[in-house]
Amino acid sequence: MEKNTDLFEYVLRMGDDSLILGHRISEWCGHGPILEEDIALTNMSLDLIGQATNLLEYAGELEGKGRDGDALAFLRYDREYKNLLLVEQTNGDFGKTIMRQFFFDAYRKLLFERLIKSTDIQLSAIADKSLKETKYHLKHTSEWVIRLGDGTEESHNRIQESLDALWKYTAELFFANEVDSKLLAAGIIPSMEGLQEDWNEIVSSVLEEATLTIPTNNWKQEGGRIGRHTEHLGLLLAEMQYMQRAYPNMKW
Amino acid sequence: MKEVTISELERRFQEKIDNDIKIEPKDWMPEEYRQTLIRQISQHAHSEIVGMLPEGNWITRAPNLRRKAVLLAKVQDEAGHGLYLYSAVETLGADREATIDDLHTGKAKYSSIFNYPTTSWADMGTIGWLVDGAAIMNQVPICRCSYGPYARAMVRVCKEESFHQRQGFEIISLLAQGTPEQKAMAQDSLNRFWWPSLMMFGPNDAESKHTAQSMKWKIKRSTNDELRQLFIDVTVPQAEMIGLTIPDKDLKFNEETGHYESGPINWDEFWEVVKGNGPCNKERVDARKKAKDEGAWVREAAMAYAEKRKERSAIRA
Numbered sequence: 389m390e391k392n393t394d395l396f397e398y399v400l401r402m403g404d405d406s407l408i409l410g411h412r413i414s415e416w417c418g419h420g421p422i423l424e425e426d427i428a429l430t431n432m433s434l435d436l437i438g439q440a441t442n443l444l445e446y447a448g449e450l451e452g453k454g455r456d457g458d459a460l461a462f463l464r465y466d467r468e469y470k471n472l473l474l475v476e477q478t479n480g481d482f483g484k485t486i487m488r489q490f491f492f493d494a495y496r497k498l499l500f501e502r503l504i505k506s507t508d509i510q511l512s513a514i515a516d517k518s519l520k521e522t523k524y525h526l527k528h529t530s531e532w533v534i535r536l537g538d539g540t541e542e543s544h545n546r547i548q549e550s551l552d553a554l555w556k557y558t559a560e561l562f563f564a565n566e567v568d569s570k571l572l573a574a575g576i577i578p579s580m581e582g583l584q585e586d587w588n589e590i591v592s593s594v595l596e597e598a599t600l601t602i603p604t605n606n607w608k609q610e611g612g613r614i615g616r617h618t619e620h621l622g623l624l625l626a627e628m629q630y631m632q633r634a635y636p637n638m639k640w
Numbered sequence: 641m642k643e644v645t646i647s648e649l650e651r652r653f654q655e656k657i658d659n660d661i662k663i664e665p666k667d668w669m670p671e672e673y674r675q676t677l678i679r680q681i682s683q684h685a686h687s688e689i690v691g692m693l694p695e696g697n698w699i700t701r702a703p704n705l706r707r708k709a710v711l712l713a714k715v716q717d718e719a720g721h722g723l724y725l726y727s728a729v730e731t732l733g734a735d736r737e738a739t740i741d742d743l744h745t746g747k748a749k750y751s752s753i754f755n756y757p758t759t760s761w762a763d764m765g766t767i768g769w770l771v772d773g774a775a776i777m778n779q780v781p782i783c784r785c786s787y788g789p790y791a792r793a794m795v796r797v798c799k800e801e802s803f804h805q806r807q808g809f810e811i812i813s814l815l816a817q818g819t820p821e822q823k824a825m826a827q828d829s830l831n832r833f834w835w836p837s838l839m840m841f842g843p844n845d846a847e848s849k850h851t852a853q854s855m856k857w858k859i860k861r862s863t864n865d866e867l868r869q870l871f872i873d874v875t876v877p878q879a880e881m882i883g884l885t886i887p888d889k890d891l892k893f894n895e896e897t898g899h900y901e902s903g904p905i906n907w908d909e910f911w912e913v914v915k916g917n918g919p920c921n922k923e924r925v926d927a928r929k930k931a932k933d934e935g936a937w938v939r940e941a942a943m944a945y946a947e948k949r950k951e952r953s954a955i956r957a
Binding site: 420422424425433434440444461462535536540542543546628635639 | 700713719722761927
């Protein structure tokens with residue numbers, strides 16, 4: 389049972405990342421800066437909601453208490469969500485949305501590439517499917533970071549500001565605690581060695597091409613992985629959980 | 641080459657139409673035909689794009705993961721329809737951005753139904769069932785429209801719309817068979833959307849200023865009243881089947897004609913909403929303007945970057 393508790397926690401983190409970020413990007417639907425980009429953002433949101441569904445359903449099975457993906461998505465309290473602080477940050481302008489997504493995509497691509505080698509068949513299958521989507525997302529967001537960074541003076545300044553504001557949330561991408569070490573020791577997840585270095589390489593090469601500057605302030609803001617969130621999550625949940633809270637125990 | 645007179649060109653044009661030969665972008669066409677199509681197709685495109693807003697309103701409050709994904713996909717389909725339709729407008733020599741500016745200044749219209757608010761989750765069902773249902777009735781005949789690009793766009797649009805209609809009916813049937821709160825939510829939604837849905841077919845034939853010419857050009861293939869009647873005949877039994885009541889005390893089935901007869905439509909309301917006095921006209925257009933204004937720096941950046949790349953590759957070459 390020990391294995392399932394740790395793996396539950398591990399899968400839940402990923403499910404929550406996908407869910408909260410998928411929800412955030414879905415706020416763009418109908419309001420994008422160009423029709424083509426509205427469609428692209430909605431695609432990313434759909435992929436993330438799809439990943440969230442697979443991951444949270446699986447988390448529910450691992451937990452073994454009869455909660456399904458919807459129960460986990462819609463009926464937990466804020467402290468029980470284990471997503472990164474990065475993904476719950478508000479959309480801001482298009483540049484901030486892109487920068488947030490770019491940081492996340494680079495991390496997720498590297499994570500899924502490793503998790504394909506998981507000895508847990510279900511986790512490996514989800515990673516395999518999600519990796520294909522994530523590679524597209526990363527390509528798309530990298531291109532936009534470069535375009536906005538090296539576009540006009542205004543776009544450069546705007547996206548640099550978003551980079552500065554979001555940078556402190558990126559350390560949490562590499563959060564690990566005893567859950568990770570136990571799963572590694574049990575041979576369920578592969579080693580994440582080099583993940584942070586690889587991430588730094590992807591990110592710095594794109595930011596360099598975008599003529600953007602990585603902040604020298606290395607203050608790190610963490611907490612999401614242990615359920616301690618920013619003010620933004622509560623508001624997001626109030627909206628997302630509205631129907632399930634207002635009309636409990638009904639089928640939709 | 642022999643000079644061909646305008647009247648000869650017009651004769652050949654009408655002959656093609658009468659023989660159901662499609663008119664293609666490079667073919668000669670009367671200026672009025674071109675302008676009618678630009679007006680109609682761009683308004684159709686605007687309807688798709690503005691139509692994303694009332695449903696988009698519920699994406700972040702969808703009650704479960706499956707509904708959230710389906711609603712996102714559906715609203716995204718509407719964006720896709722907008723995109724093909726703007727492309728069809730461009731084949732007529734019109735500029736996409738200029739037609740969008742017409743929407744923002746109020747010169748161009750869009751389907752009035754989207755000026756009604758979506759105040760409950762049941763509206764996601766009702767919109768699929770009634771609004772997409774009515775849109776299909778309006779659009780299926782356009783698959784045979786005389787203008788090739790519009791007709792072909794409509795074939796694909798109608799396939800997706802029929803999927804939307806079914807998912808809407810699925811939502812509303814589930815609610816209609818659900819708890820008392822869900823039933824009440826479904827009935828309330830039908831009460832609010834029934835009459836505006838009937839208005840979607842446009843004014844009565846006698847009042848419709850574009851119908852006659854558009855029928856002759858085969859841009860339009862059925863009249864407003866014919867389509868409205870078809871919609872009523874199909875929809876009333878569906879409402880009965882799931883136990884909802886159509887909010888029309890005069891509604892009755894005429895055994896002789898085999899059609900339903902409905903009460904009078906409030907055309908004053910229709911014209912007020914068309915003029916801009918509907919409950920959400922301002923919000924809808926403001927939301928579109930805001931998206932365009934706030935996206936200006938993004939579009940400028942993309943253009944500037946493309947320009948820089950071109951210069952750099954020219955230097956390298």
